[in-house]
Amino acid sequence: MVAGVGSRLPSRCVTNDDLARTLDTSDEWIRARTGIARRYVADAGTDTSDLAAGAAERALASARLSPAGVDTVIVATTTPDRPCPATAPTVAAKLGLGPVAAFDVSAVCSGFLYALATASGLIASGAAEHVVVIGAETFSRILDPADRSTSVIFGDGAGAVVLRAGTPDEPGALGPLLLGSDGTGVDLITVPAGGPGRPDAAGADTGSAGRYFTMQGKKVFWLAVQRMGECAATVLGRAGWRVEDVDWLVSHQANHRITARLADEIGIPPERSVSNIAEVGNTAAASIPLALDHAHARRLFRPGDRLLLTAFGGGLTWGAAALTWPAIDPV
Known part of the structure; x- marks a missing residue:
């Protein structure tokens, strides 16, 4: 927990x-x-x-x-x-x-x-x-x-x-988790050069910009909404939660259009979708825990609130988790 x-x-x-x-x-x-x-x-x-x-x-x-x-x-x-x-x-x-x-x-x-x-x-x-x-x-x-x-x-x-460690009925309990991946989409979100197979950032196949992060935004948009929506629905089913049981959706802060579309796809009202992207941008792996802490500091969460977490990233990878919020004070 x-x-x-x-x-x-x-x-x-x-x-x-x-x-x-x-x-x-x-x-x-x-x-x-x-x-x-x-x-x-x-x-x-x-x-x-x-x-x-x-x-x-x-x-x-x-x-x-x-x-x-x-x-x-x-x-x-x-x-x-x-x-x-x-x-x-x-x-x-x-x-x-x-x-x-x-x-x-x-x-x-x-x-x-x-x-x-x-x-x-x-x-x-x-x-x-x-x-x-x-x-x-x-x-x-x-x-x-x-x-x-x-x-x-x-x-x-x-x-x-x-x-x-904790018990399922305690505030803070982590519920079902689901993870997934699709390596056929490896080039949609990537840094092309720098690994042992492509160590030269200026190699002929990558160009001088090969050391930089690249993303095919339009394709990623629809895949992100689809995959996060699907795994979120599965996690809700495994947790025995209905959509209306979810107090807060905390999704990866990719951009506001993705988070808004995802909330709509799942059926969660915009006011119950946590967002801090305006203040910090997309912080990749730090995105969800940053959003959790910032929402906690604003006292949005109450002990026992049901949170649905979901993310999508390079790999391609995705995941979702159910969480009840603990009784902790902001630092």
Whole structure:
């Protein structure tokens, strides 16, 4: 069950007007197409692990759990500090956790749900007692600054939850989870170069921009709505919830058109769909935990509220989960 929640954003805020100074765009154009007004960008001295550790510290404070009580750290990220090793051991070290289990999960914007499912399984098996699950990104570092289609959308940040064992009737209980993937769509959301198979960012097959993130937006839009809607419906059925039983939809904050269309497809009124994309942009794996913490800070959730979480990302990957909100105070 969820016992604590926290988040961390970089200090530098970049508004749409800031971007319009170097791109052929405007505040009106960006808002109309994405719903985004601002995003946060990490400076050169801030790593993904710094944001992850900051979010984890706040989640631990929210759970009233000392670092000594943590036995596992899972970091969902597309932008690790370095290709090797994983970022999670660095986060554990920054938190002063000692020799705990620590590893990364890579499923792009679905990464937090994949990490949540992994943590739940570890706890259910008895392999872990308290797991810190973090979604953290410095996505700005893999964006082409001249590409209007991506550079206006994404931001940096981190969100985290603390998971512990519990009972199904407790506020904070994590219900059914569903994950999926389709590798035939690998090129729809990708960074083409940089892996062992394509190490040269300026290779003939990728061009000089091969090191940058690319996305086929129109195809992704419809696939995201379809896949998130389907897996959300399945999770509702497994949880025994009707659509009207859901207090809040917390979906990946891709852009406002996707979240609005998804809520409509599921049948959830717009006022019960959590949104913070205007303030932080699309933060990939950090998106859902950031939205949870920001909504919690605004006291939108009450203990026992039924939340439906769902995400879609590169891979292609997707997932959904049912969650009842815990009785925790904002930090």
